[in-house]
Amino acid sequence: MALVGFGTVGREVAKILCERGDGMLRLTHICNRNVERKKQAWVPSDVVWTEDFHAILSSNAEIVVELVGGLTPAEDWVRSALKAGKSVVTANKQLIARDGPELLELANANGCQLEFGASVAGGVPVLPALRTGLCGDRLHGISGILNGTCNYILSRIESARIPFSEALEEAQARGYAEADASEDLDGGDARAKLAILALAGLQVRIAPEDIRARSIRHVEAVDFDYAAQLGCTIRQISRTDLVRETLYAEVGPGLVPASSPFGRVQRNLNLVLTSGQYGGDMAFLGAGAGGDPTAVAVVSDLIFVAEGLSVGKRTPRPLRLASPKVSCDFETPWYLRMVVKDQPGIIAALAAILSEHGLNIDAVLQKPGFDKNALPFVITLEPCRDSQLQPALHEMLVLPFALRPCLSLPMLR
Amino acid sequence: MALVGFGTVGREVAKILCERGDGMLRLTHICNRNVERKKQAWVPSDVVWTEDFHAILSSNAEIVVELVGGLTPAEDWVRSALKAGKSVVTANKQLIARDGPELLELANANGCQLEFGASVAGGVPVLPALRTGLCGDRLHGISGILNGTCNYILSRIESARIPFSEALEEAQARGYAEADASEDLDGGDARAKLAILALAGLQVRIAPEDIRARSIRHVEAVDFDYAAQLGCTIRQISRTDLVRETLYAEVGPGLVPASSPFGRVQRNLNLVLTSGQYGGDMAFLGAGAGGDPTAVAVVSDLIFVAEGLSVGKRTPRPLRLASPKVSCDFETPWYLRMVVKDQPGIIAALAAILSEHGLNIDAVLQKPGFDKNALPFVITLEPCRDSQLQPALHEMLVLPFALRPCLSLPMLR
Numbered sequence: 001m002a003l004v005g006f007g008t009v010g011r012e013v014a015k016i017l018c019e020r021g022d023g024m025l026r027l028t029h030i031c032n033r034n035v036e037r038k039k040q041a042w043v044p045s046d047v048v049w050t051e052d053f054h055a056i057l058s059s060n061a062e063i064v065v066e067l068v069g070g071l072t073p074a075e076d077w078v079r080s081a082l083k084a085g086k087s088v089v090t091a092n093k094q095l096i097a098r099d100g101p102e103l104l105e106l107a108n109a110n111g112c113q114l115e116f117g118a119s120v121a122g123g124v125p126v127l128p129a130l131r132t133g134l135c136g137d138r139l140h141g142i143s144g145i146l147n148g149t150c151n152y153i154l155s156r157i158e159s160a161r162i163p164f165s166e167a168l169e170e171a172q173a174r175g176y177a178e179a180d181a182s183e184d185l186d187g188g189d190a191r192a193k194l195a196i197l198a199l200a201g202l203q204v205r206i207a208p209e210d211i212r213a214r215s216i217r218h219v220e221a222v223d224f225d226y227a228a229q230l231g232c233t234i235r236q237i238s239r240t241d242l243v244r245e246t247l248y249a250e251v252g253p254g255l256v257p258a259s260s261p262f263g264r265v266q267r268n269l270n271l272v273l274t275s276g277q278y279g280g281d282m283a284f285l286g287a288g289a290g291g292d293p294t295a296v297a298v299v300s301d302l303i304f305v306a307e308g309l310s311v312g313k314r315t316p317r318p319l320r321l322a323s324p325k326v327s328c329d330f331e332t333p334w335y336l337r338m339v340v341k342d343q344p345g346i347i348a349a350l351a352a353i354l355s356e357h358g359l360n361i362d363a364v365l366q367k368p369g370f371d372k373n374a375l376p377f378v379i380t381l382e383p384c385r386d387s388q389l390q391p392a393l394h395e396m397l398v399l400p401f402a403l404r405p406c407l408s409l410p411m412l413r
Numbered sequence: 414m415a416l417v418g419f420g421t422v423g424r425e426v427a428k429i430l431c432e433r434g435d436g437m438l439r440l441t442h443i444c445n446r447n448v449e450r451k452k453q454a455w456v457p458s459d460v461v462w463t464e465d466f467h468a469i470l471s472s473n474a475e476i477v478v479e480l481v482g483g484l485t486p487a488e489d490w491v492r493s494a495l496k497a498g499k500s501v502v503t504a505n506k507q508l509i510a511r512d513g514p515e516l517l518e519l520a521n522a523n524g525c526q527l528e529f530g531a532s533v534a535g536g537v538p539v540l541p542a543l544r545t546g547l548c549g550d551r552l553h554g555i556s557g558i559l560n561g562t563c564n565y566i567l568s569r570i571e572s573a574r575i576p577f578s579e580a581l582e583e584a585q586a587r588g589y590a591e592a593d594a595s596e597d598l599d600g601g602d603a604r605a606k607l608a609i610l611a612l613a614g615l616q617v618r619i620a621p622e623d624i625r626a627r628s629i630r631h632v633e634a635v636d637f638d639y640a641a642q643l644g645c646t647i648r649q650i651s652r653t654d655l656v657r658e659t660l661y662a663e664v665g666p667g668l669v670p671a672s673s674p675f676g677r678v679q680r681n682l683n684l685v686l687t688s689g690q691y692g693g694d695m696a697f698l699g700a701g702a703g704g705d706p707t708a709v710a711v712v713s714d715l716i717f718v719a720e721g722l723s724v725g726k727r728t729p730r731p732l733r734l735a736s737p738k739v740s741c742d743f744e745t746p747w748y749l750r751m752v753v754k755d756q757p758g759i760i761a762a763l764a765a766i767l768s769e770h771g772l773n774i775d776a777v778l779q780k781p782g783f784d785k786n787a788l789p790f791v792i793t794l795e796p797c798r799d800s801q802l803q804p805a806l807h808e809m810l811v812l813p814f815a816l817r818p819c820l821s822l823p824m825l826r
Contacts, residue, residue: 012691125696133530278705282536283698300547
């Protein structure tokens with residue numbers, strides 16, 4: 001087998017393979033830029049180091065492990081490996097989220113395998129579990145805390161009541177967030193993972209861009225105070241629910257009960273919940289990212305593929321993927337947090353707008369001690385659809401006392 | 414494929430298969446006693462009903478699902494199916510715990526598969542995860558809440574502070590415990606499951622009887638009061654740790670932090686934690702028992718085996734199982750609860766015994782308000798080995814003020 005991409009995960013994969021030293025998985029090639037600078041003394045001397053992917057293609061390696069990441073050139077490389085009849089193991093979230101269904105078909109057509117267990121939630125074996133232990137169920141829902149950066153930041157704001165910007169800087173200093181963390185903060189990373197989970201678990205073909213993503217940037221320390229009053233905390237939740245022909249899906253911050261599995265996930269851990277027609281709910285908790293857990297996922301996939309190869313070419317298993325309509329129109333109770341310049345009549349004005357749109361107020365919360373010129377307060381709403389709420393939020397934007405757009409968070413169970 | 418045993422789980426398996434209606438898994442035979450009374454209108458008319466297992470053996474069914482349970486005649490049937498080259502899917506905990514390694518070798522020798530994902534923790538796909546997503550790691554520890562009956566009883570005593578006997582009756586009334594619940598209460602069930610997890614996850618061959626099992630019968634409501642003072646609750650924990658050539662393993666009640674994953678498992682749920690050299694810790698939570706979750710595990714195994722069959726006979730994969738020494742000599746802090754007839758000098762007498770055995774007292778707890786003639790109080794000890802503690806407990810048995818044997822519980826993290 002050939003390892004393409006010798007960064008943190010690649011090195012750890014090579015290390016585990018060398019330490020295992022079993023006959024089934026023999027590392028034959030390592031492909032990377034600047035191989036001279038990458039060479040390691042502990043890699044067996046018969047491993048071929050190369051900078052040229054074509055050397056891998058023309059080799060007799062039966063499995064290619066793609067750990068380059070990104071779309072270019074990873075996409076071309078994965079396609080050409082599959083076309084050459086080589087099975088592929090990849091941790092490439094972006095590629096699988098976009099082209100997973102097509103690449104699975106390509107693998108099928110060429111009698112080889114494509115596995116991507118490391119592309120979501122690194123060390124949490126949820127994709128393998130969907131493929132094996134849960135494949136006998138009919139799943140209808142998957143939700144999770146899929147982005148360790150967001151979870152780190154939100155749980156730091158929660159525990160230290162620091163501003164968002166400070167929590168972000170801390171996450172960057174500790175290596176939990178990149179310099180440009182937009183993909184994490186604004187939900188791009190999590191929705192790609194959610195698309196992959198939906199593909200593997202719900203057998204649906206959806207584009208990540210069709211999943212609405214809300215940013216966590218607008219969550220402030222005061223929101224944790226109000227959430228706590230409601231027995232809740234705030235997490236970035238990715239969720240999807242298949243109801244007949246519609247796939248409800250969304251990524252963004254939401255209130256969750258502090259005592260729920262979601263509410264208890266601290267730091268950069270990942271949690272995935274699955275709901276099945278027969279088996280009910282299952283939870284998977286573990287390290288989402290990091291070189292070592294991700295490498296375990298890659299090696300596990302490798303063993304799975306190698307065992308498959310040991311019994312000969314696979315008969316193509318037709319993919320039966322549905323292509324449901326994607327909607328973010330979940331029905332939930334809502335948490336609305338406004339920051340206003342205090343004056344008489346605010347509640348009346350808001351209540352009038354909400355009532356016009358058929359929305360029922362559940363509670364009004366106002367913590368004492370804030371500056372009256374920038375007063376944060378909260379209204380919670382009884383369950384309604386997102387599509388009912390949005391027009392009301394739109395009207396609230398232009399209220400003269402509103403200093404900022406209202407932050408609306410779904411309240412999840 | 415043939416279904417042998419048409420009880421709760423068997424019926425549900427047949428139902429899921431009929432509802433799936435895919436070509437890969439075709440139910441051809443159902444074998445049970447009194448088939449006439451068992452027949453269901455929704456089972457396709459071309460399914461053969463039989464009371465004779467030999468009809469299955471001589472049929473062309475490629476997979477036999479054994480859901481009879483127990484050792485006789487299940488053991489013979491599984492062996493003869495494997496010898497006839499038929500793959501076997503079973504939920505038979507007792508059989509796999511005793512003969513798993515040998516049956517796996519028999520399956521290998523006959524080029525067929527043996528899967529038992531439903532034998533532990535029903536709907537929690539931990540065995541499939543050990544086979545797939547975690548197989549790239551090197552696990553050294555597995556622990557879990559594996560017995561739903563014990564967890565139901567202990568969490569009921571915890572929440573309602575009722576006596577053990579009342580919680581047991583309640584569990585029996587609700588169908589969570591059998592009339593003779595000894596296998597559950599005294600740890601026999603959990604240690605069989607632990608032996609299977611150790612086989613699949615740590616690649617060791619151990620006899621369930623070599624795992625010490627302590628009963629939960631001696632845990633009382635007052636122990637939850639004292640545990641709460643220590644920030645803990647009490648659960649039946651099964652745990653095993655492979656340290657070089659020794660497999661530490663034990664099943665029994667222990668104190669766990671109330672805020673830990675174990676402490677939060679309520680009612681009859683199951684939780685399994687795995688610890689790996691590379692991937693760190695992983696948690697799996699879900700419904701441990703029940704017809705539907707168990708049936709999902711069986712059908713998932715069936716799909717796995719059928720996919721294997723679709724690519725031809727398996728090349729035998731040699732089992733490389735270690736046979737470590739089994740020990741229960743864990744090192745932990747301890748919780749000792751005595752019931753005494755109050756009199757001066759009790760603490761002094763106990764402290765003297767503990768000190769003679771080199772045991773350090775961490776805390777002495779005594780809740781007010783108890784009858785002085787039967788006073789429960791608690792001593793916690795700093796970490797020591799079980800083997801250091803036992804002689805001290807033995808000496809404490811004959812103290813004149815001790816009304817009952819001291820209850821000793823390990824304090825786990």
